Amino acid sequence: xxxxxxxxxxxxxxxxxxxxxxxxxxxxxxxxxxxxxxxxxxxxxxxxxxxxxxxxxxxxxxxxxxxxxxxxxxxxxxxxxxxxxxxxxxxxxxxxxxxxxxxxxxxxxxxxxxxxxxxxxxxxxxxxxxxxxxxxxxxxxxxxxxxxxxxxxxxxxxxxxxxxxxxxxxxxxxxxxxxxxxxxxxxxxxxxxxxxxxxxxxxxxxxxxxxxxxxxxxxxxxxxxxxxxxxxxxxxxxxxxxxxxxxxxxxxxxxxxxxxxxxxx
Amino acid sequence: xxxxxxxxxxxxxxxxxxxxxxxxxxxxxxxxxxxxxxxxxxxxxxxxxxxxxxxxxxxxxxxxxxxxxxxxxxxxxxxxxxxxxxxxxxxxxxxxxxxxxxxxxxxxxxxxxxxxxxxxxxxxxxxxxxxxxxxxxxxxxxxxxxxxxxxxxxxxxxxxxxxxxxxxxxxxxxxxxxxxxxxxxxxxxxxxxxxxxxxxxxxxxxxxxxxxxxxxxxxxxxxxxxxxxxxxxxxxxxxxxxxxxxxxxxxxxxxxxxxxxxxxxxxxxxxxxxxxxxxxxxxxxxxxxxxxxxxxxxxxxxxxxxxxxxxxxxxxxxxxxxxxxxxxxxxxxxxxxxxxxxxxxxxxxxxxxxxxxxxxxxxxxxxxxxxxxxxxxxxxxxxxxxxxxxxxxxxxxxxxxxxxxxxxxxxxxx
Numbered sequence: 001x002x003x004x005x006x007x008x009x010x011x012x013x014x015x016x017x018x019x020x021x022x023x024x025x026x027x028x029x030x031x032x033x034x035x036x037x038x039x040x041x042x043x044x045x046x047x048x049x050x051x052x053x054x055x056x057x058x059x060x061x062x063x064x065x066x067x068x069x070x071x072x073x074x075x076x077x078x079x080x081x082x083x084x085x086x087x088x089x090x091x092x093x094x095x096x097x098x099x100x101x102x103x104x105x106x107x108x109x110x111x112x113x114x115x116x117x118x119x120x121x122x123x124x125x126x127x128x129x130x131x132x133x134x135x136x137x138x139x140x141x142x143x144x145x146x147x148x149x150x151x152x153x154x155x156x157x158x159x160x161x162x163x164x165x166x167x168x169x170x171x172x173x174x175x176x177x178x179x180x181x182x183x184x185x186x187x188x189x190x191x192x193x194x195x196x197x198x199x200x201x202x203x204x205x206x207x208x209x210x211x212x213x214x215x216x217x218x219x220x221x222x223x224x225x226x227x228x229x230x231x232x233x234x235x236x237x238x239x240x241x242x243x244x245x246x247x248x249x250x251x252x253x254x255x256x257x258x259x260x261x262x263x264x265x
Numbered sequence: 266x267x268x269x270x271x272x273x274x275x276x277x278x279x280x281x282x283x284x285x286x287x288x289x290x291x292x293x294x295x296x297x298x299x300x301x302x303x304x305x306x307x308x309x310x311x312x313x314x315x316x317x318x319x320x321x322x323x324x325x326x327x328x329x330x331x332x333x334x335x336x337x338x339x340x341x342x343x344x345x346x347x348x349x350x351x352x353x354x355x356x357x358x359x360x361x362x363x364x365x366x367x368x369x370x371x372x373x374x375x376x377x378x379x380x381x382x383x384x385x386x387x388x389x390x391x392x393x394x395x396x397x398x399x400x401x402x403x404x405x406x407x408x409x410x411x412x413x414x415x416x417x418x419x420x421x422x423x424x425x426x427x428x429x430x431x432x433x434x435x436x437x438x439x440x441x442x443x444x445x446x447x448x449x450x451x452x453x454x455x456x457x458x459x460x461x462x463x464x465x466x467x468x469x470x471x472x473x474x475x476x477x478x479x480x481x482x483x484x485x486x487x488x489x490x491x492x493x494x495x496x497x498x499x500x501x502x503x504x505x506x507x508x509x510x511x512x513x514x515x516x517x518x519x520x521x522x523x524x525x526x527x528x529x530x531x532x533x534x535x536x537x538x539x540x541x542x543x544x545x546x547x548x549x550x551x552x553x554x555x556x557x558x559x560x561x562x563x564x565x566x567x568x569x570x571x572x573x574x575x576x577x578x579x580x581x582x583x584x585x586x587x588x589x590x591x592x593x594x595x596x597x598x599x600x601x602x603x604x605x606x607x608x609x610x611x612x613x614x615x616x617x618x619x620x621x622x623x624x625x626x627x628x629x630x631x632x633x634x635x636x637x638x639x640x641x642x643x644x645x646x647x648x649x650x651x652x653x654x655x656x657x658x659x660x661x662x663x664x665x666x667x668x669x670x671x672x673x674x675x676x677x678x679x
Binding site: 015018019075078079082193194195196197198199200202203 | 270271272273274275279280281282283293294295
């Protein structure tokens with residue numbers, strides 16, 4: 001079985017938003033120098049889902065990590081290799097410099113097509129920087145694969161997969177034939193940490209670098225469809241309302257009523 | 266116990282061990298304002314600067330450019346002066362290696378030993394970001410919340426400091442006869458957070474004095490100020506001191522707890538009488554109760570010895586040989602002996618103390634133990650310093666400062 005995991009390198013989302021600056025003229029986020037870059041946590045969970053399938057099925061499961069990004073994104077692939085991925089593919093090309101979800105999905109889809117023997121594609125439910133959640137399902141659309149979003153568990157059974165999906169008020173179990181694409185949600189649970197031994201092994205694994213030409217992407221696929229009109233930090237408009245009452249019980253009752261009125265409870 | 270997997274990371278592009286990290290608390294701007302040292306992961310004697318613990322009482326000030334910084338020396342001196350970094354660096358310098366330890370480090374062990382409270386952990390430290398957020402909002406914990414908090418651990422580090430002895434500056438200024446105190450003032454300002462004292466006491470139902478907005482200050486007794494190892498330091502661990510650790514100039518007071526190591530120095534005043542520094546007369550004091558009429562200021566620390574392996578969390582241990590390891594240090598000189606008991610304190614044997622044994626830095630010690638009895642075992646370690654002081658030296662005090670008791674490791678052998 002061959003699993004491809006699509007990952008994205010993003011600024012560490014655990015860092016406080018206050019350290020980020022927005023260049024409104026350039027419509028760009030400005031990171032402070034040395035700001036750490038990490039694999040998007042949802043994508044880490046996609047890697048974890050692939051590793052759990054290998055735990056279930058054995059070492060014949062091959063895992064390939066694919067990312068599109070600048071030179072620095074190689075580190076994310078190295079991290080994926082140290083977690084246990086077998087191969088890594090870096091989609092690197094100046095033409096990807098301003099890639100939007102459309103271009104990224106086309107490039108990833110072309111890479112998966114080029115890999116050839118893929119049974120399952122996994123991706124995080126969204127990247128934790130822009131939270132758009134478009135690329136994964138876009139890849140499925142381009143490759144004409146069945147897709148299931150917001151998975152918190154995957155089990156391979158007789159050449160197909162059973163996926164537990166997160167709903168707003170519960171879970172559902174979905175059956176899908178393979179090949180398929182599944183986006184993974186944080187409810188999957190804790191991810192494993194790379195061991196030193198695997199990290200050292202990862203250093204000997206090559207990272208393939210593919211350009212737009214290698215992927216045979218035409219100009220149509222390399223032309224961004226999204227236009228960012230404005231980027232700004234929304235002004236905070238916090239209002240404080242004190243709830244009066246002669247006793248704690250009365251204050252509590254009024255607070256509950258007020259929350260219901262404001263449709264917050 | 267199954268051997269713990271070594272975690273990996275990419276360091277300078279190479280596969281390597283994952284480096285231990287400071288457990289940090291950040292302010293709303295993402296800046297580190299507090300930190301605890303991963304002491305159990307330290308190998309050797311010097312704590313890497315990035316892992317050096319950080320405790321501040323007031324607001325961390327804006328940095329001052331080294332070329333714009335100066336410090337005045339005034340009061341009971343023959344020659345008042347203003348010194349900049351260049352002036353200080355022309356004086357005969359000195360490097361000192363010393364343990365920096367927060368006065369409240371391990372405070373929760375007082376309650377563990379004397380009141381049966383849960384044993385604090387050196388592996389899992391409190392959520393400092395939550396505390397930083399509470400500090401920003403001046404939120405204070407309740408008694409119930411304090412009862413659920415573990416207490417301060419891992420607020421200790423070992424480092425090398427380079428600067429000039431404070432005595433060199435005082436000699437040049439000429440201390441007048443009758444002067445007794447050297448008042449060190451930082452340019453950090455703020456209103457002391459009462460939650461700090463509540464956490465120190467483990468209770469929030471005591472009235473704490475509010476001095477308003479103040480600068481951080483301490484007044485050193487002249488004798489300690491004239492000790493050649495008491496430094497005015499601009500460098501730490503072989504590099505310029507970081508702002509968060511007190512740059513451009515921090516006072517280094519080996520053997521005395523971290524609150525004496527005044528950061529961001531801007532003024533030194535020599536006085537005859539002890540000034541009423543808030544952090545000397547109201548906080549960082551001994552005393553049996555908050556109402557105790559006698560509350561001496563903290564000075565030299567006691568004798569300390571901690572076990573870094575094995576800890577309770579390392580259970581179950583495999584039967585066979587284990588190197589019991591730890592660190593020992595004292596506020597009043599070199600460590601003379603470390604003894605270990607593997608039978609709950611009935612018998613004690615000398616541990617091996619590794620060189621070097623420096624006056625103010627900790628020593629690494631080890632004791633080879635063959636764990637041949639399955640079941641629960643209590644391991645103890647105690648140190649004696651060159652003054653003949655043996656643990657514990659510091660009795661329980663209401664602010665729970667300078668804990669130096671003997672903390673057992675309770676482990677299970679398979």
